[in-house]
Amino acid sequence: MRGERAAEDVLPARVTVAAMTSPSADPGPPNGAPGGLADGVDRRDDPLVGDVLVGDVADAGRRDEALAAGDLRQRRITAAYAIAFLVFLAFPAVELWSEGGWRAAVGLPLLALFVLAYAGGYLGRLLGMRAFRWLTRAGPWPWLIGLTALAAGLTAILGLPGLTCLTYVAAGAGATLPTRQSLSAIAACGMAMFIGTLAYTGSWLWASGLAFWTAGIGAIVWGSVAMSRHSDALTRAREEKAELAVELERTRLARDLHDILGHSLTVITVKAELAGRLIDTDPAQAKAEIIDLERLARDALADVRTTVSGYRQxxxxxxxxxxxxxxxxxxxxxxxxxxxxxxxxxxxxxxxxxxxxxxxxxxxxxxxxxxxxxxxxxxxxxxxxxxxxxxxxxxxxxxxxxxxxxxxxxxxxxxxxxxxxxxxxxxxxxxxxxxxxxxxxxxxxxxxxxxx
Incomplete structure (x- = not known):
């Protein structure tokens, strides 16, 4: 019974790697001692060692799915803001409708095409909607060039209100292009807005303000997307570090249990054989060996308990x-x-x-x-x-x-x-x-x- 109670004491030993996501964690125990995992590991409220070592690695796929779900939510938010931003195109649409004539007949379909192309690009590239994937299948540049061409056509019809469509082109560049290309495209849109506004109004103040607005919107979208990418990369790195910590803990347990139990069980085997030989010829010595066997078994259980707890010295x-x-x-x-x-x-x-x-x-x-x-x-x-x-x-x-x-x-x-x-x-x-x-x-x- 005492041996069973000692064995039960071993089982509740627990370990986790949740805190290994801390950037300051160090997976190596100091001075070559087996130790536990690195600083920041909490073993108090976690599953049994075997379960967590196997379970955490087995759950890596589910964690990847969770990361993908979080990334999808961020992309949905970005697409929703981008599409909601189209509400400002209601002003040139109302102007065209009220003016009528050939400008309305050409400008309204052109404006509707711009809205569909802009929204479809976000829905296809960020959300993967099949109906719109073709817009960005060849990459974001053909889509952005198409938007720029539509914006140029609207500018020819509407003048300055059509030129403001460059703001949407800048936002699309910030959302879909790599960093250097994105910033270059945003700067180009801002410069085009400055030159076009100056040509239409002759006002440096208006030209500077609208150029700053265009580049600012593109930069805000780029910053939001870049922050999301960095956050996702950091989360994945932390998850990988946690999985690495699980592997390190498995290695530590295997090594320490081999070293500790191998020695203890070897000595126990030798003493058991000796007690078996002495039981008929020297019962007193055999009894002493059996008592020592019990002590060795208890020591082995204590060693296992401290090893699993991570504090073996x-x-x-x-x-x-x-x-x-x-x-x-x-x-x-x-x-x-x-x-x-x-x-x-x-x-x-x-x-x-x-x-x-x-x-x-x-x-x-x-x-x-x-x-x-x-x-x-x-x-x-x-x-x-x-x-x-x-x-x-x-x-x-x-x-x-x-x-x-x-x-x-x-x-x-x-x-x-x-x-x-x-x-x-x-x-x-x-x-x-x-x-x-x-x-x-x-x-x-x-x-x-x-x-x-």
Missing amino acids: LSLPTELIRARKALQSAGITARVPGAADLVDTRLRDLFAWVVREGVTNVVRHSGASTCEITLGADEVVVRDDGTGPGGEMEPGNGLTGLRERARQVGAQATAGRAADGGFELCVRATEPAPPRPTAPSSLATKTQESAR
């Missing part, structure tokens, strides 16, 4: 003690330092993981009779006299995880056959450790051995 002195006990249980002679004072503080967490992974591999794979751990200010070596795996470390195992941890703190991990036989795991800082006060020699050289 190792202590090098503690790992040295655990290594000695694990080697003892496996019947391997252990030469383990009794202190870690000489090790640079920035490397102690990494070296603790090295000791754990190295001893786990010795117990599990090596068939060794002796294992020696040596520590220096910027180096740790785990060496045995067994056979071990041949060649260099292979991707996908715990040694690869050590390489990743080592890179994070500027160190290098190597593993392979030792020069004098056996297997050797070595992690060494690529940058020299800062000078430290000389530790007492008794602490630097103290080792403990235990024979089978």
Whole structure:
């Protein structure tokens, strides 16, 4: 029952990447420690780890759909404002209607064609309405040139009221063209408005005012569209960063669970086998081993709980003690330092993981009779006299995880056959450790051995 309660304690551990959308988030844990996700991650009110790791990635398509829906809403708003702006063309329409004659007969259909072309371009290009897609199928430039030609025809019929149609051309350019082309087209419309108004009225004030109005409307539309594009790009970047954080968390969990459970379960297996052999010949010792098994199982559950919570830290002195006990249980002679004072503080967490992974591999794979751990200010070596795996470390195992941890703190991990036989795991800082006060020699050289 106590084991079941301990297991239940592990399950509520939660993790999310919602806060990873913060631009200040940093996906890498400091000093090579497994840690959690970067700053800003809240694990309090989220689904279970497995669910969120799989679910968030699976929901990426739905998030893209939501982004597309938001973009569609923005495009609808832009099109609605642009079409509503056509209300100002009611004034030249009324003027043509009241004047009658050939100007009305030619001008009203021309004005209606301009309205349909202008509105249709927005509906086809921004909203994708099939009936109007042909207007901008070849791109926005043919559509804008057509609007300009219609505006020129209306100017020839109406004079200055027709010239104001250039304002709509400027707005269309701001909504549909890339930034540089858009600003150039808007400036051209403003200049044409200035020259035309000056020619019709002879007033520099009117010419300047209408030119500023035309260019201003185009610039406002361009700014609104550009802001929408940047907002969409930022939202997509944040979503991609959140998905990347999920992948980083999955990698962290896989690596840490391998390192932690691999060691704990190896020691538990060895002790269980030992208890099985002693149960008939030495029941008292077998009972002691079983009690120790319970302790190891509880420690493993606690390790899993802290790993999933994202706050897993190792202590090098503690790992040295655990290594000695694990080697003892496996019947391997252990030469383990009794202190870690000489090790640079920035490397102690990494070296603790090295000791754990190295001893786990010795117990599990090596068939060794002796294992020696040596520590220096910027180096740790785990060496045995067994056979071990041949060649260099292979991707996908715990040694690869050590390489990743080592890179994070500027160190290098190597593993392979030792020069004098056996297997050797070595992690060494690529940058020299800062000078430290000389530790007492008794602490630097103290080792403990235990024979089978």
